[in-house]
Amino acid sequence: MPPEEKHKINCWISESLWKQVETLGYDSPTKATLAAFEALVLQEEKGSNQETLGSTQEARLPKMEKQLEEAQRQIKASEEKLKASPDSGEFSRLQARSEELERHNETLIKELKMNEEHQEKRIEDLKSHIYSLDNQMRTKDDQIEKLNENMHKQAVHLQTLLNQKAIEAPGNKKAWYKFW
Secondary structure, three states: OOOOOOOEEEEEEEHHHHHHHHHOOOOOHHHHHHHHHHHHHHHHHHHHHHHHHHHHHHHEEEEEHHHHHHHHHHHHHHHHHHHHHHOOOHHHHHHHHHHHHHHHHHHHHHHHHHHHHHHHHHHHHHHHHHHHHHHHHHHHHHHHHHHHHHHHHHHHHHHHHHHHHHHHOOOOOOOOOOOO
């Protein structure tokens, strides 16, 4: 048997009507629409609104019983949660403790900010001290470099004098006891 040809439809319904359809157990618009068309066709075939209405109500009765059981189960679960919740005295103590901890946290935050400010000031002081020490080191490096240059010049001068004395002929020297 060849598959039956299908026809697509679109429609808009009110939100309240859709919620009622969902409470009947229909989780998709397609299922709800198909059920409604089938019920309409059945109604026309039987020709009696009373019979169709009665059968529809009988068909809905198990679904409604399931919904009632689900609602009763949710009520019991809510009652158990309510029994398990802390009493108002304990709740007020916990709330007071929470407020106390919040105040303590605020105090700690203020102290941390003050410490942070002190640390930043200390860091700035140390940076300026390092800068001044760096300047002093540069000055000393310059002084040492100048001293090295002077010592090098003196060493070269001494070496030149020594070379000149060594070059002079030893025969040109007068004896130490000859003054003239």
